[in-house]
Amino acid sequence: MNIHFIAIGGSAMHNLALALHDKGHRISGSDDVIFEPSKTRLQKAGLLPDTFGWFPDKIHSGLDAVILGMHARADNPELARARELGVPIYSYPEFLYEQARDKTRVVIGGSHGKTTITSMILHVLSYWDKPADYMVGAQLDGFDRMVHLTGENEFMVLEGDEYLSSAIDRRPKFHLYQPNIALLSGIAWDHINVFPTFENYLEQFRIFLEGIVPGGSITYNTEDPEVKALVEGLQAPIRKFPYATPDYEIRDGVTYLDTPEGMMPLKVFGRHNLNNMAGAQWICQQMGVDATEFYEAMATFKGAARRLELLAGNDAGYLFKDFAHSPSKAQATTRAVREQYPGKKLVACLELHTYSSLNADFLSDYRGSLDAADRALVFYTPEALKIKGLEEISPEDIQRAFNLQHLEVYTETAALREALEDLEVSDTVLLMMSSGNYGGLDLEALAGKFR
Template sequence: MRVHFIAIGGSAMHNLALALHQKGYEVTGSDDTIFEPSKSRLEKKGLLPLQFGWFPEKINTSIDAIILGMHAKADNPELLKAQELGITIYSYPEFLYEQSKNKTRVVIGGSHGKTTITSMILHVMNYHDKDVDYMVGAQLDGFDTMVHLTEENDFIVLEGDEYLSSPIDRRPKFHLYKPNIALLSGIAWDHINVFPTIENYIEQFETFLTCLSNGAIMVYNEEDELVKKVVEDSDQIMKRYPYQVPRHFIEDGKTFIETNEGPLPIEVFGEHNLSNLAGAKWICQHMGVDEEDFYEAISTFKGASKRLEKIAEGKGKVAYKDFAHSPSKVKATTQAVAKQYSNRKLIACLELHTYSSLNADFLKEYENALDAADEAYVFYSPKAVAIKKLSEVSIQQIFDAFKRNDLKIYTNPDDFKKSLFDLDFDNSALLLMSSGNYGGLDLKEVKELLE
């Protein structure tokens, strides 16, 4: 089968291209620019376009399917040519469904925790040599790609993103997978540029339940009020399995969970991660892994990439980076580190980088999000606001939104770096939360600072 990717360079798209290449498909693609690591990974497999740009002459009837990425626009020249020729066009999630419609589809949804839960499940399966197909939103230790597709595997585990499917398909991705087994971890308003009200956002999860296969299994976090209401109020025919944070304790900076076999030390920490673990356990049990085998495997799980990832440690000093950027994630991550290192000073730094976080109307959602930190810093770039064509955000608006009198706010990356590097890190924990890089902060320098 010959497939052509329009916008092949994206994180998800290039991983799907690699997976199909590995499966034996003939793969081509285009993009107007491709960054690392996508560029090197595509080049290594001979899939990197010879030139950047859009070339409608590449599109002809020898192509069996077009896979359209969100980075492309609805008037993309290659897309228009494909439509003119009547070539089948798939969004990313549509194509994944086509690849998995004869498998048992396991879909992990929710505003937060999706990547971690999916990663936990895959770690457990890999630990016990159970091969499954998958799509996950982070690069995992022990896995070559973020997407793996075969003909023979019975299960596919899919991270179910609620963002839009493609420029010509405005449905959320997770509406297209038709899960046999599903999980909802939490609902907290996000993607304000697409879902302008929280009611509209919640509606996407209500719709998700109507997309389940008949008699599907629904695992859900009953401690999240919105999730509990959405699942328990639904009249969809499904088997419901609620979960909650397991009993646990912290001793000498190490988290233990209570099991039938006694306390089990684990590598991850924070109540949000313990909740994720409880959800992953239910899913693994429905995939044929018993509780004892799950615990044996999960005790070696060190976390998903960029999710509370330890980047440096010295005597009485530790630093973590985390992808957290939405209000609920920022609050949960900050509280987790504060609790894990309760005898240390917590220095929490947040970069406002996404469309939602830089939206003046959305900022109020960050109220009290950094309260668990002893010292709190916020960085944002006015240039990023301008590039995203958003209304100007003032320092005072951010200060008022977080409702923290000692909050320090920076808009210049050099000033932020100097302030950070002048801090006393003795007996402290540093937490860097961002989906960006604070205007060019070198984490190697941060590591040297603490070690």
């Protein structure tokens, strides 16, 4: 096939382009800006556009498909040309479904945990040399790409994102996959710029469940009340497999999981990760991996990229970075580190970076999220509010929302850097939580304090 990507430089888009290129398709693409590592990876494959920008003459009747990335706007000139010529236009998830139409589709959904659960499943399959196609939202240790496509593999494992498909397709991505085997990890209101009420957000997960093919299955977290109510109230000819956090204990900074073979040491920690593992085990069982095989593989799992990632540390202190940004993720991560290192001082630093987290109406949802920390810092920039077109919020607004007496609020990177550089690292765990970069803070330099 001849396939053109509009906005080829995106994290997901360039991985799909590379996967299709490896599969033997002829790929072209455009974008107005491409950052690393996408730029170098596309360049090595010969897919980097010669010039950045949008060029309608790249669209011609010889194309079999145009894939439209989320970064491209509805008035994109290449999109207009494709419509004029009648070239088939697909969103990213639409095209993935076409590639997986004849496969057993395994879709992992949820407001949180879906990347980690997908990573766990793929790690287990790789450990036992069980091939599968996949799409996951993070770069995994031992995997070259975030997308892998073949013609022969029986299964395709898909991370089911609830965000919109494209500028012209306002359906959440996971509505398009029609899973044979599905998992739902948890529901916590997010993306309020798209789903303005919790009821509207909840409805998207109900539609996801209704999209499971007849005779399929849903594996679900019974510890999440919204998930439990949705799944157990679902009237559909599918199988239901509940899961919950397994028993575990922590000894000398190591988490041990209670398995049929005895207590097994893990390389990851946190109650939320163990809950994710229980869901992954059910999915792997449905894919032909028994419990004993699953636990053997999971003993070597080091975690998904940017999820409780250890940047530096020794017996005196540790520096972790986590992708957590929503209230539920920040709370789960902070509590996990507190439980893992009860004898150390926990300093938690959260950046408010997303549209939801910077919205004044949403801020109160962060109440209690950092309570497990001995010292809590919150960082945001007024510039981020302007870029997102949001109303101003003050440090006092954040203080009230978090309702935490010892909370420190920073609005300038230099001031945050100074506070962290003055930190006494002995017997301390520093937890940095963000989906951004703290205005350009050099975490590698900070890591030097913990080495």
